[in-house]
Amino acid sequence: MSVAEAPSSDASGRGAAFSGAAGGDELTVVEPLIFDRSRAERRAVRFPSVSAAARQAGAGQPELPASVLRAHAPRLPEVSELDVLRHFNRLAHLNMAIDLNFYPLGSCTMKYNPKVNEWAARLPGLAESHPLDPEALSQGSLELMWLLAELLKEISGFAAISLQPAAGAHGELTGMLMTRAFHRAHGEGEQRTKVLVPDSAHGTNPATATMAGYQTVTIRSNERGGIDLEALRAALGPDVAALMITNPSTLGIFEDQIGEVLGAVKEAGAIAYMDGANLNAILGRFRPGEAGFDAMHFNLHKTFSTPHGGGGPGAGPVGVSERLEPFLPRPMPVLVEGDPDEVRANAWAGYSTPGVRFALDDDRPQSIGKVRSLYGNFGMFVRAYTYIRSNGDAGLRTISEDAVLAANYLRVRLHDVFDLPYDRLSKHEVVFSGRRQKREHGVTTLDIAKAILDHGIHPPTIYFPLIVEEALMVEPTETESLETLDHFVGVMREIAELAASDPDAIKRAPTTTPVGRLDEAAAARRPDLRYRFPDETDAPDAPPAGPTSEAPTV
Amino acid sequence: MTYSPHTEADRAHMLEAVGVASVDDLFADIPPAVRAGAWSVPPPLVEQEVRAELARLAGRNRIPEVSFLGAGVYRHLIPSVVGEVIGRPEFATSYTPYQPEVSQGTLQSIYEFQSLICELTGMEVATASHYDGATATAEAALMACRLTRRSRVAVSAGVNPDHRRVLETYCSGPGIEVVTVSIDLAEGGDGTTDPAAVEALGEIACLIAAQPNFYGQLEPMRELADAAHASGAHFVAAVEPTSLAVLEAPGAYGADIVAAEGQPLGIPVSFGGPYVGLMAARMASVRQMPGRLVGATRDVHGRKGYVLTLQAREQHIRREKAASNICTNQALMALAATAYLTAVGPIGLREVAELSAAQARHLAGALESVGLAERRFGGSYLNEVTLRLPDAARRHAALAERGIVAGHVLERGEPELRDTLLLAATELTTDTDIARLVVALEETA
Numbered sequence: 001m002s003v004a005e006a007p008s009s010d011a012s013g014r015g016a017a018f019s020g021a022a023g024g025d026e027l028t029v030v031e032p033l034i035f036d037r038s039r040a041e042r043r044a045v046r047f048p049s050v051s052a053a054a055r056q057a058g059a060g061q062p063e064l065p066a067s068v069l070r071a072h073a074p075r076l077p078e079v080s081e082l083d084v085l086r087h088f089n090r091l092a093h094l095n096m097a098i099d100l101n102f103y104p105l106g107s108c109t110m111k112y113n114p115k116v117n118e119w120a121a122r123l124p125g126l127a128e129s130h131p132l133d134p135e136a137l138s139q140g141s142l143e144l145m146w147l148l149a150e151l152l153k154e155i156s157g158f159a160a161i162s163l164q165p166a167a168g169a170h171g172e173l174t175g176m177l178m179t180r181a182f183h184r185a186h187g188e189g190e191q192r193t194k195v196l197v198p199d200s201a202h203g204t205n206p207a208t209a210t211m212a213g214y215q216t217v218t219i220r221s222n223e224r225g226g227i228d229l230e231a232l233r234a235a236l237g238p239d240v241a242a243l244m245i246t247n248p249s250t251l252g253i254f255e256d257q258i259g260e261v262l263g264a265v266k267e268a269g270a271i272a273y274m275d276g277a278n279l280n281a282i283l284g285r286f287r288p289g290e291a292g293f294d295a296m297h298f299n300l301h302k303t304f305s306t307p308h309g310g311g312g313p314g315a316g317p318v319g320v321s322e323r324l325e326p327f328l329p330r331p332m333p334v335l336v337e338g339d340p341d342e343v344r345a346n347a348w349a350g351y352s353t354p355g356v357r358f359a360l361d362d363d364r365p366q367s368i369g370k371v372r373s374l375y376g377n378f379g380m381f382v383r384a385y386t387y388i389r390s391n392g393d394a395g396l397r398t399i400s401e402d403a404v405l406a407a408n409y410l411r412v413r414l415h416d417v418f419d420l421p422y423d424r425l426s427k428h429e430v431v432f433s434g435r436r437q438k439r440e441h442g443v444t445t446l447d448i449a450k451a452i453l454d455h456g457i458h459p460p461t462i463y464f465p466l467i468v469e470e471a472l473m474v475e476p477t478e479t480e481s482l483e484t485l486d487h488f489v490g491v492m493r494e495i496a497e498l499a500a501s502d503p504d505a506i507k508r509a510p511t512t513t514p515v516g517r518l519d520e521a522a523a524a525r526r527p528d529l530r531y532r533f534p535d536e537t538d539a540p541d542a543p544p545a546g547p548t549s550e551a552p553t554v
Numbered sequence: 555m556t557y558s559p560h561t562e563a564d565r566a567h568m569l570e571a572v573g574v575a576s577v578d579d580l581f582a583d584i585p586p587a588v589r590a591g592a593w594s595v596p597p598p599l600v601e602q603e604v605r606a607e608l609a610r611l612a613g614r615n616r617i618p619e620v621s622f623l624g625a626g627v628y629r630h631l632i633p634s635v636v637g638e639v640i641g642r643p644e645f646a647t648s649y650t651p652y653q654p655e656v657s658q659g660t661l662q663s664i665y666e667f668q669s670l671i672c673e674l675t676g677m678e679v680a681t682a683s684h685y686d687g688a689t690a691t692a693e694a695a696l697m698a699c700r701l702t703r704r705s706r707v708a709v710s711a712g713v714n715p716d717h718r719r720v721l722e723t724y725c726s727g728p729g730i731e732v733v734t735v736s737i738d739l740a741e742g743g744d745g746t747t748d749p750a751a752v753e754a755l756g757e758i759a760c761l762i763a764a765q766p767n768f769y770g771q772l773e774p775m776r777e778l779a780d781a782a783h784a785s786g787a788h789f790v791a792a793v794e795p796t797s798l799a800v801l802e803a804p805g806a807y808g809a810d811i812v813a814a815e816g817q818p819l820g821i822p823v824s825f826g827g828p829y830v831g832l833m834a835a836r837m838a839s840v841r842q843m844p845g846r847l848v849g850a851t852r853d854v855h856g857r858k859g860y861v862l863t864l865q866a867r868e869q870h871i872r873r874e875k876a877a878s879n880i881c882t883n884q885a886l887m888a889l890a891a892t893a894y895l896t897a898v899g900p901i902g903l904r905e906v907a908e909l910s911a912a913q914a915r916h917l918a919g920a921l922e923s924v925g926l927a928e929r930r931f932g933g934s935y936l937n938e939v940t941l942r943l944p945d946a947a948r949r950h951a952a953l954a955e956r957g958i959v960a961g962h963v964l965e966r967g968e969p970e971l972r973d974t975l976l977l978a979a980t981e982l983t984t985d986t987d988i989a990r991l992v993v994a995l996e997e998t999a
Contacts, residue, residue, distance in 0.1 A: 030658065030857075030858075031662065033662070033665075033666060034666050034896050035666075035669065041901070043899060043901065043902065044633070044635065044896075044897045044898070044899065045631075045633045045635075045897050045898050045899075046902070046905075047631070047902060047905040047906060047909055047981050048909065049909075050908065050909055050912040050913075051985050053916070053985050054912050054913055054915070054916035054985060057915070057919040057920045057923065057988075058912060058914075058915025058916045058918070058919045059919065060919055060922075060923075061915040061918055061919055062933065062934040062935075063934065064772070064800075064911075064934055064936070065772075065934060067774075067802075068765075068772050068775075068801055068802055068934075069800060070798070070799070070801055070802050070803060070806075071802065071806060072803075073799070073900050073904065074673045074798065074803070074903070075900065076670065076673065076674075076895050076896070076900040077895075077896050078899045078900065078901070079899065081897065084635050084639070084893060084896050085635055085638060085639070087896070088639040088642065088663070088889075088893060089639075089642065091658070091660075091662055091663055092642040092644035092645055092659050093644065093659065094644075094656075094657075094658035094659040094662070095644040095645065095648045095656065095657055095658070095659035095660055096644075096648060096653075096656040096657070097643055097644045097645075097646075097648040098643075098647035098648070099643035099644070099646075099647045100643070101656075103649065105649055110649055111557075112557050113646070113647050116601050116604060116605065118641075118646075119605070120604075120605075120608040121824075123608060123609065124612070124617065125609075125612025125613055125614075125617060126608075126611070126615065126824065126825065127824050128617045128629070128822065128823060128824075129617065129824070129825040130618075130621065130623050130627060130629070130823045130825070131627055131823065131825050131826035132623055132625050132962055133621075133623065133954075133959060134950075134951065134954040134959070136616075136954065137615065137616040137617075137954060137959070138825065140611040140612055140613065140614030141611075141615055141825040143611060143614060144611045151595060154593045154594055154595050155593065155595065157590070157593075166685035166686065166689070166827070166828075166884075167685065167880070167881065167882035167883070168881065168882060169879040169882065170685060170689075170880075172879065173727070173879060176727070177723065177726065177727055180727065202870075202881075203868075203870040203871070203872075203873045203876070203881075204869050204879050206869075206874035207869035207872070207873060207874060207876040207878065207879035208879040209874060210874045210875070210876070210879075211696075211724075211727055211728065211878065211879050212727040212728075213727040213728045215874075216874040254581075254583045254584055256583050256584070256585055258585065258588055259588055282590075284590055284593065285589065285590055286584050286588060286589065286590055287590045287591070287593070290588075290590065290591060291588040292588075301882065305557075307646045307647050307886070308647065308648065308649045308650070308882075309640075309645065309646055309648075309884075309885050309886030309887075309889075310645055310646075310648045310649070310650065310651065310657070310660035310663075310885040310886060310889070311649070311650035311660070311682070311882060311883055312683070312828075312882040312883040312885045312886065312887075313685075313828035313883075313884045313885075313886060313887055314882040315828075329723075347607075348596035348597075350603070350606055350610060351610075352610060352614060368723055368726070369720075369722055369723035369726070370688075370716065370719040370720045370723055371689075371720060371724075372685055372686055372688060372689060373626070373686050373687060373688035373689075373714075373716045373717060373720060373826070373827075373829075374627070374686075374716065374825075374826030374827060375825065375826045376826065376827055377685075377827040377828040378824050378825040378826050378827050379822075379824045379828050380828060382608070385608075386604055386608055388595070389596065389599050389604050389607060390555050390556075390598065390599055390601070391555070391556055391557075391598055392595060392596055392599060393593070393595040393596065393597060393598070394556075394597065394598055395555065395556040395598045396595060398558055399558070401580070402558045402560055402565075404577075404581070405560075405565065405568050405569065405572070405577060405580060406568070408572045408574075408580055409568040409571055411572075412571055412572050412573070413571065424583070425580060449653070453655055453656055458649070458653065458656065459653060461652075464870070478557075478558050479557050480559070481559040481560070481564070482559075482560065482564040482567065482568065510656075513655040513656055514655070514658050515654070515655055515658060515853040515855075515857050515859040516655065516853040516854040516857070517655065517853060517854050518654050518655070518851050518852070518853045518854075518860075518861050519851045519852055519854075520654075520851065520863065522851050522852065523849040523850070523851035523861050523863040524849070524863050524864055524865075524866070527837075527840065527849050527863060527864060528849050528850040529665075529668055529679050529680075529840075529847055529848070529849050529863075530665070530672045530673075530678075530679065530680070531665075531669035531673075
């Protein structure tokens with residue numbers, strides 16, 4: 001069994017991401033599916049048998065009727081514990097990850113995930129706390145949630161926080177459902193049917209508007225990459241429920257007309273919602289609640305460094321202004337006995353406050369209800385709280401300063417080789433365009449991304465935002481050293497040169513990864529979405545006809 | 555402490571390259587009128603200080619010595635190997651697998667997850683995960699509305715009340731009506747949903763029922779599926795995954811969509827999350843499914859590999875026309891479930907289900923035999939049972955003081971359920987735990 005080994009690099013810090021992987025036509029056997037390792041009756045974990053006492057005591061209880069019993073046992077893999085470990089460890093070796101590679105993936109804030117946060121989330125006193133245990137037994141969990149909300153209020157300038165949403169898009173949905181509830185409470189529920197979304201927005205914004213029952217109206221950007229104020233003013237009216245705006249924008253630009261934007265939205269009686277995905281750029285510099293936004297979601301897995309886990313879990317708490325506070329999801333962790341100033345001061349000093357009591361407040365008649373079971377992704381709250389307390393006021397400011405400095409550094413170091421459609425001060429990220437390479441050498445941004453993989457670096461986000469042709473969205477974050485940034489600059493310059501001198505070499509990339517470019521069109525045309533057991537002779541289940549167009553890999 | 559690697563010399567070098575005098579100049583584009591005022595965030599802590607603070611908070615919780623609490627969240631054995639797998643930094647600190655060439659580990663494990671969930675549920679296609687069981691159930695209802703072009707959904711009162719509240723919230727946006735089908739709460743009733751009640755509901759997109767239901771009772775799922783189909787509706791089965799080692803697979807009784815809370819599959823109770831929502835369906839419905847899907851394909855050299863597929867359903871492609879707004883899901887928790895199901899295997903999962911059921915019977919039998927409690931419902935149950943005992947709320951609180959959590963107090967819901975407790979057993983429930991509960995209840999009688 002040959003498997004790819006862990007990413008490594010040569011002395012210069014350059015080199016193949018996966019040294020054990022095959023290049024060219026050489027076939028590499030990667031890890032088989034776990035089902036193919038299965039051998040009947042092999043075991044990894046055993047459980048006690050039912051005791052005689054249990055059997056005897058339960059003898060008089062009703063038997064399970066045959067009608068509810070399973071006819072065929074599920075064919076789960078039968079493997080040893082070492083098989084389990086080797087299988088997943090070998091799969092792990094096929095991944096890039098922050099702990100191994102630079103990951104300048106724009107809009108995703110792939111910063112280092114500190115290990116003390118993991119230690120905290122695994123503390124038995126927290127991990128083994130059942131969400132329905134009596135409140136008297138859960139005071140630590142409730143205090144942690146209350147304190148995290150207090151910190152997020154300070155950081156964002158909002159009046160209140162719900163921790164319940166499980167991810168950024170889920171926070172957006174919470175915000176839009178609160179928007180509905182607000183307008184309904186003011187007798188304008190029927191009249192306000194539209195949500196305005198700039199053309200540079202994340203796809204989740206319009207999708208969220210639809211889920212909340214709103215129509216999306218797209219607002220164009222101006223030539224400076226900001227929102228077109230005239231277009232915004234023309235679209236605002238008594239039928240508009242909200243504006244959803246990302247600030248800094250997905251172009252990595254701070255919306256410098258934000259005062260005018262907020263004024264116009266308020267004047268039209270609409271809700272101003274901020275997509276907080278890019279909060280990493282503005283900690284201590286701009287507080288959306290203080291500036292006049294009504295609501296914003298945080299991405300704890302971005303700004304506050306909870307690990308992305310290959311696509312989740314995240315957490316998407318929402319901050320709101322006073323006028324939206326009554327509509328927040330329930331229940332809310334609240335302090336019912338004790339002075340909030342004293343409790344905060346003691347906690348910041350590391351003490352518990354005697355006689356204090358926290359509870360879950362479910363008596364919120366104007367609440368939109370629940371958006372998730374229980375109270376949210378608590379394990380992420382523990383990590384984010386640990387991270388905010390570690391950084392403290394000075395550290396949080398440093399995060400944004402260094403993140404913005406790094407993005408601007410990459411901007412000036414690369415803007416001569418890649419086009420920069422909006423050449424302005426960057427915030428957390430900078431968006432280049434590969435249009436010159438495409439026009440002059442036929443090398444697309446997708447090709448460039450694949451070539452970056454061969455240098456052991458995860459590519460930037462590509463083809464987003466949609467308003468930039470051949471977009472390359474680079475977010476270095478604050479945790480990458482100057483050497484790493486300079487190395488990336490060298491790689492990008494080398495790729496730009498290669499695009500001119502040997503475009504075919506770039507089109508062959510990647511050659512050092514466990515697999516080469518994959519046929520995504522075939523995957524969509526003939527979906528193979530699950531393992532077939534040897535006795536299943538049918539072809540992959542064919543879905544009915546429908547749209548199969550696949551966008552470029554983002 | 556901060557995690558920034560930069561020295562003052564590094565910063566000076568970068569500032570010079572950018573051509574600004576100070577870092578403040580990099581924020582000159584924030585108009586003075588909206589710049590942040592003072593905040594009151596506490597000062598930084600070094601590792602030993604922050605550990606002390608988190609230990610303080612963890613110490614303020616009291617983890618019960620004995621607990622029969624379930625109600626949708628179950629304490630099961632998490633094999634050590636599961637923690638080892640999800641702790642691998644290549645899984646924990648990677649992003650969504652948008653670049654498949656360097657994400658085969660995540661992608662293949664999701665393909666295996668989808669395969670395991672299909673096998674467990676008897677369905678043809680499973681998604682890469684949802685936030686939790688509640689949102690998976692709500693998304694299943696919205697999916698049924700898209701498939702049937704109807705805007706009314708029916709949910710059994712036997713579905714977890716917390717999940718039903720989330721369903722209500724999700725349906726409120728697009729204006730979908732939710733009707734609740736009652737269960738038999740009468741004295742001597744069996745606490746289940748009556749299939750004959752479905753016809754009177756009129757035009758519905760789906761019927762959602764849970765197996766076992768929230769009160770632990772086993773529902774007539776096949777009859778409920780038939781009744782839903784007779785109304786032209788989809789049948790959504792909300793299931794508990796470990797029970798599927800012994801209970802019939804939803805695919806075999808006609809479920810069109812399966813939604814489940816995956817927490818029992820190797821995920822700590824962790825005060826409510828992160829968990830993982832499971833969703834499975836028929837292949838004919840795949841284009842209306844919400845969330846990510848992984849499919850197998852070939853690379854340019856003909857080697858097998860995995861990619862995110864059928865993305866033309868998703869928000870980053872379809873924007874306002876997407877099947878859902880879901881983006882980030884619960885990938886690492888899906889990996890935990892994959893490692894768990896692999897580690898326990900078919901025999902182990904069956905042992906978990908059988909031992910949980912045996913200890914639930916032991917528990918109910920032990921309490922009934924000494925006259926402390928009686929089953930509230932007829933019919934059969936699996937791992938959780940609703941018992942009536944006098945003065946339940948007070949005694950529950952008294953036991954909690956002694957570190958024994960006697961299940962979940964039900965009377966906050968239906969008035970018919972006054973003085974009832976919902977008690978769960980798992981394979982971690984010992985004979986001693988049950989003996990201690992009996993003694994403690996006797997002492998509070």
